[in-house]
Amino acid sequence: MPTNSLIFIGKITRPHGISGELCAQYYAESYEYFKKNQVFLKIGKLPEKPCLVRSYKERGNILILKIEGINSRTEAELYRNYDLVIEENALTDNDLQVMNENEEAENAPYLHQIIGCTAFAGTEPLGIIDEISFPAGQEIWFIHKGKQEILFPAVSDFIDRYDLENQAVYLNPPAGLLEIYTENSDEDNSEEINEEKNSSKTPSTSKNHSRTARKTRTQSTAHTPSTRSHS
Numbered sequence: 445m446p447t448n449s450l451i452f453i454g455k456i457t458r459p460h461g462i463s464g465e466l467c468a469q470y471y472a473e474s475y476e477y478f479k480k481n482q483v484f485l486k487i488g489k490l491p492e493k494p495c496l497v498r499s500y501k502e503r504g505n506i507l508i509l510k511i512e513g514i515n516s517r518t519e520a521e522l523y524r525n526y527d528l529v530i531e532e533n534a535l536t537d538n539d540l541q542v543m544n545e546n547e548e549a550e551n552a553p554y555l556h557q558i559i560g561c562t563a564f565a566g567t568e569p570l571g572i573i574d575e576i577s578f579p580a581g582q583e584i585w586f587i588h589k590g591k592q593e594i595l596f597p598a599v600s601d602f603i604d605r606y607d608l609e610n611q612a613v614y615l616n617p618p619a620g621l622l623e624i625y626t627e628n629s630d631e632d633n634s635e636e637i638n639e640e641k642n643s644s645k646t647p648s649t650s651k652n653h654s655r656t657a658r659k660t661r662t663q664s665t666a667h668t669p670s671t672r673s674h675s
Contacts, residue, residue: 450486451535452556453477454528459520460508466520468528470507471555474536475500482534485511485526495528553606561611563587563596565622570594573613594625 453472460467477483478500484492496512514520555576563570563585571589576598578584587594596602596615604614 449532450484450492450529451532452527452529452554453483454507456485456509456523456526456528457506458524459517462517464510464514464516464520466509466511466514466523467503467506468509470528472530472536473538473542476536477530477534480534482530484529485523486529487526492529553608557608558585558606558613561606561608561613563594564612564614565617566614570615570622592625594622596621 454468454470457467457469459465478497481494481496483495483497485495486492497509498512499510501508511523514523558573559576561573563573569589571587571592571594573585573587575586576583577586583598585596585598587596596617602616602618604616606613
Protein backbone atom coordinates (compact mmCIF):
# COMPACT_ATOMS: atom_id res chain seq x y z
CA MET A 445 0.00 0.00 0.00
CA PRO A 446 1.17 3.60 -0.58
CA THR A 447 3.40 5.08 2.12
CA ASN A 448 3.93 8.50 0.53
CA SER A 449 1.69 11.42 -0.38
CA LEU A 450 -0.68 10.65 -3.24
CA ILE A 451 -0.93 12.60 -6.48
CA PHE A 452 -4.17 12.57 -8.48
CA ILE A 453 -3.60 11.69 -12.16
CA GLY A 454 -7.04 10.73 -13.44
CA LYS A 455 -10.62 9.70 -12.78
CA ILE A 456 -12.79 6.74 -13.77
CA THR A 457 -15.98 8.10 -15.33
CA ARG A 458 -18.06 5.12 -16.47
CA PRO A 459 -18.00 1.55 -17.80
CA HIS A 460 -17.24 0.90 -21.46
CA GLY A 461 -18.86 -2.05 -23.15
CA ILE A 462 -19.69 -5.34 -21.43
CA SER A 463 -16.26 -6.84 -20.76
CA GLY A 464 -15.28 -4.68 -17.78
CA GLU A 465 -13.43 -1.90 -19.57
CA LEU A 466 -13.60 1.59 -18.05
CA CYS A 467 -13.58 5.11 -19.47
CA ALA A 468 -11.27 7.53 -17.70
CA GLN A 469 -10.12 11.11 -17.77
CA TYR A 470 -6.33 11.06 -17.66
CA TYR A 471 -4.25 14.09 -16.78
CA ALA A 472 -0.62 13.04 -16.40
CA GLU A 473 2.05 13.54 -19.04
CA SER A 474 3.12 9.88 -19.09
CA TYR A 475 1.62 6.40 -19.32
CA GLU A 476 4.67 4.90 -17.62
CA TYR A 477 2.71 4.65 -14.38
CA PHE A 478 0.54 1.96 -15.96
CA LYS A 479 3.51 0.00 -17.28
CA LYS A 480 5.25 0.06 -13.90
CA ASN A 481 2.09 -0.83 -11.93
CA GLN A 482 2.34 2.40 -9.94
CA VAL A 483 -1.34 3.35 -10.08
CA PHE A 484 -3.90 2.94 -7.31
CA LEU A 485 -7.67 3.32 -7.21
CA LYS A 486 -9.13 5.54 -4.50
CA ILE A 487 -12.49 6.98 -3.54
CA GLY A 488 -13.35 9.05 -0.49
CA LYS A 489 -11.64 7.92 2.70
CA LEU A 490 -11.53 4.24 1.74
CA PRO A 491 -8.10 2.58 1.53
CA GLU A 492 -6.36 2.62 -1.83
CA LYS A 493 -6.60 -0.42 -4.09
CA PRO A 494 -3.85 -1.58 -6.46
CA CYS A 495 -4.77 -0.84 -10.06
CA LEU A 496 -3.10 -3.24 -12.50
CA VAL A 497 -3.80 -1.80 -15.95
CA ARG A 498 -3.53 -4.58 -18.52
CA SER A 499 -4.25 -2.40 -21.52
CA TYR A 500 -5.15 1.17 -22.38
CA LYS A 501 -6.15 2.98 -25.53
CA GLU A 502 -7.13 6.49 -26.49
CA ARG A 503 -10.62 6.89 -27.91
CA GLY A 504 -11.27 10.47 -28.88
CA ASN A 505 -11.10 12.51 -25.70
CA ILE A 506 -11.14 9.61 -23.28
CA LEU A 507 -8.84 6.81 -22.21
CA ILE A 508 -10.23 3.27 -22.12
CA LEU A 509 -8.67 1.04 -19.48
CA LYS A 510 -8.72 -2.69 -18.93
CA ILE A 511 -7.95 -3.32 -15.26
CA GLU A 512 -7.12 -6.74 -13.87
CA GLY A 513 -9.97 -8.27 -11.88
CA ILE A 514 -12.74 -6.23 -13.54
CA ASN A 515 -14.34 -8.52 -16.12
CA SER A 516 -17.94 -7.42 -16.54
CA ARG A 517 -19.98 -4.26 -16.83
CA THR A 518 -21.55 -5.00 -13.45
CA GLU A 519 -18.10 -5.10 -11.82
CA ALA A 520 -17.03 -1.98 -13.74
CA GLU A 521 -20.03 -0.05 -12.40
CA LEU A 522 -18.59 -0.40 -8.90
CA TYR A 523 -15.59 1.76 -9.89
CA ARG A 524 -17.50 4.70 -11.32
CA ASN A 525 -15.99 8.00 -10.03
CA TYR A 526 -12.90 6.36 -8.53
CA ASP A 527 -9.70 8.42 -8.66
CA LEU A 528 -6.47 7.22 -10.26
CA VAL A 529 -3.57 8.14 -7.97
CA ILE A 530 0.15 7.51 -7.69
CA GLU A 531 2.66 8.02 -4.93
CA GLU A 532 4.43 11.37 -5.10
CA ASN A 533 7.85 9.75 -5.32
CA ALA A 534 6.73 7.92 -8.50
CA LEU A 535 6.32 11.16 -10.49
CA THR A 536 8.29 11.15 -13.72
CA ASP A 537 10.86 13.89 -14.24
CA ASN A 538 8.58 15.46 -16.85
CA ASP A 539 5.53 15.56 -14.55
CA LEU A 540 7.67 16.76 -11.66
CA GLN A 541 9.13 19.55 -13.75
CA VAL A 542 5.71 20.70 -14.90
CA MET A 543 4.41 20.52 -11.33
CA ASN A 544 7.23 22.76 -10.16
CA GLU A 545 6.56 25.20 -12.99
CA ASN A 546 2.92 25.34 -11.99
CA GLU A 547 3.77 26.05 -8.37
CA GLU A 548 5.82 29.02 -9.47
CA ALA A 549 3.05 30.38 -11.70
CA GLU A 550 1.28 32.89 -9.47
CA ASN A 551 0.81 30.23 -6.78
CA ALA A 552 -2.13 28.96 -8.79
CA PRO A 553 -4.05 26.10 -7.16
CA TYR A 554 -4.06 22.61 -8.60
CA LEU A 555 -7.05 22.04 -10.81
CA HIS A 556 -8.41 19.29 -8.58
CA GLN A 557 -8.69 21.91 -5.82
CA ILE A 558 -10.99 23.98 -8.01
CA ILE A 559 -13.42 21.20 -8.88
CA GLY A 560 -16.26 21.17 -6.37
CA CYS A 561 -15.88 24.87 -5.55
CA THR A 562 -18.80 27.28 -5.86
CA ALA A 563 -18.24 29.97 -8.47
CA PHE A 564 -19.38 33.49 -7.59
CA ALA A 565 -19.89 36.62 -9.66
CA GLY A 566 -19.63 39.23 -6.94
CA THR A 567 -21.84 37.84 -4.18
CA GLU A 568 -24.09 35.86 -6.55
CA PRO A 569 -23.44 32.09 -6.64
CA LEU A 570 -23.31 30.85 -10.23
CA GLY A 571 -23.08 27.15 -9.45
CA ILE A 572 -20.57 24.37 -8.82
CA ILE A 573 -17.43 23.91 -10.91
CA ASP A 574 -17.67 20.19 -11.61
CA GLU A 575 -15.49 19.65 -14.67
CA ILE A 576 -12.52 21.23 -16.43
CA SER A 577 -11.67 20.78 -20.09
CA PHE A 578 -8.98 22.04 -22.46
CA PRO A 579 -10.44 22.32 -25.99
CA ALA A 580 -7.83 23.78 -28.33
CA GLY A 581 -5.62 24.42 -25.31
CA GLN A 582 -8.10 26.80 -23.67
CA GLU A 583 -8.97 26.03 -20.06
CA ILE A 584 -12.75 25.87 -19.69
CA TRP A 585 -14.65 25.42 -16.41
CA PHE A 586 -18.06 23.76 -16.51
CA ILE A 587 -20.30 25.44 -13.91
CA HIS A 588 -23.65 23.87 -13.08
CA LYS A 589 -26.61 25.13 -11.09
CA GLY A 590 -29.66 22.96 -11.54
CA LYS A 591 -30.17 22.55 -15.29
CA GLN A 592 -28.15 25.65 -16.12
CA GLU A 593 -24.66 25.08 -17.50
CA ILE A 594 -22.03 27.80 -17.91
CA LEU A 595 -18.84 27.25 -19.88
CA PHE A 596 -16.41 29.70 -18.32
CA PRO A 597 -13.06 30.62 -19.95
CA ALA A 598 -10.58 30.38 -17.07
CA VAL A 599 -8.14 33.17 -17.85
CA SER A 600 -6.51 35.32 -15.20
CA ASP A 601 -8.37 38.47 -16.24
CA PHE A 602 -11.70 36.78 -15.46
CA ILE A 603 -10.69 35.34 -12.07
CA ASP A 604 -10.78 37.64 -9.06
CA ARG A 605 -9.56 35.35 -6.29
CA TYR A 606 -9.61 31.85 -4.85
CA ASP A 607 -10.95 31.03 -1.40
CA LEU A 608 -10.10 27.33 -1.28
CA GLU A 609 -10.62 27.11 2.47
CA ASN A 610 -14.31 27.85 1.88
CA GLN A 611 -14.41 26.11 -1.53
CA ALA A 612 -15.20 29.31 -3.40
CA VAL A 613 -13.84 30.99 -6.53
CA TYR A 614 -14.73 34.61 -7.28
CA LEU A 615 -14.99 35.54 -10.93
CA ASN A 616 -15.07 38.65 -13.09
CA PRO A 617 -17.05 37.30 -16.07
CA PRO A 618 -16.58 39.05 -19.41
CA ALA A 619 -19.43 41.32 -20.45
CA GLY A 620 -22.39 39.43 -21.83
CA LEU A 621 -21.22 35.91 -20.95
CA LEU A 622 -23.68 35.23 -18.13
CA GLU A 623 -26.53 36.78 -20.07
CA ILE A 624 -26.04 34.22 -22.86
CA TYR A 625 -26.51 31.31 -20.48
CA THR A 626 -29.37 32.99 -18.62
CA GLU A 627 -31.23 33.44 -21.90
CA ASN A 628 -30.59 29.80 -22.89
CA SER A 629 -31.85 28.64 -19.50
CA ASP A 630 -35.02 30.71 -19.88
CA GLU A 631 -35.62 29.19 -23.32
CA ASP A 632 -35.17 25.67 -21.94
CA ASN A 633 -37.63 26.36 -19.13
CA SER A 634 -40.14 27.77 -21.62
CA GLU A 635 -39.84 24.65 -23.78
CA GLU A 636 -40.41 22.39 -20.79
CA ILE A 637 -43.51 24.36 -19.74
CA ASN A 638 -44.92 24.15 -23.25
CA GLU A 639 -44.24 20.41 -23.37
CA GLU A 640 -46.05 19.94 -20.08
CA LYS A 641 -49.05 21.88 -21.35
CA ASN A 642 -49.16 19.88 -24.56
CA SER A 643 -48.81 16.55 -22.79
CA SER A 644 -51.74 17.45 -20.50
CA LYS A 645 -53.99 17.96 -23.54
CA THR A 646 -53.15 15.01 -25.76
CA PRO A 647 -51.29 11.74 -25.28
CA SER A 648 -47.81 11.81 -26.72
CA THR A 649 -44.57 9.86 -26.60
CA SER A 650 -42.10 11.16 -24.03
CA LYS A 651 -39.26 13.32 -25.28
CA ASN A 652 -36.06 13.73 -23.30
CA HIS A 653 -34.51 17.16 -23.29
CA SER A 654 -30.75 16.97 -22.80
CA ARG A 655 -28.03 19.53 -22.68
CA THR A 656 -25.23 19.59 -25.21
CA ALA A 657 -22.83 16.71 -24.57
CA ARG A 658 -19.57 17.74 -22.97
CA LYS A 659 -16.15 16.36 -23.77
CA THR A 660 -13.00 16.52 -21.70
CA ARG A 661 -9.56 16.19 -23.23
CA THR A 662 -8.12 13.33 -21.24
CA GLN A 663 -4.60 14.34 -22.20
CA SER A 664 -5.04 17.70 -20.53
CA THR A 665 -3.86 18.35 -17.04
CA ALA A 666 -6.87 18.98 -14.90
CA HIS A 667 -6.28 17.59 -11.40
CA THR A 668 -2.64 16.91 -11.98
CA PRO A 669 0.75 18.28 -11.22
CA SER A 670 0.73 19.34 -14.86
CA THR A 671 -1.25 22.06 -16.63
CA ARG A 672 -0.14 21.22 -20.18
CA SER A 673 -1.93 19.01 -22.63
CA HIS A 674 -0.40 15.64 -23.46
CA SER A 675 0.28 15.15 -27.11
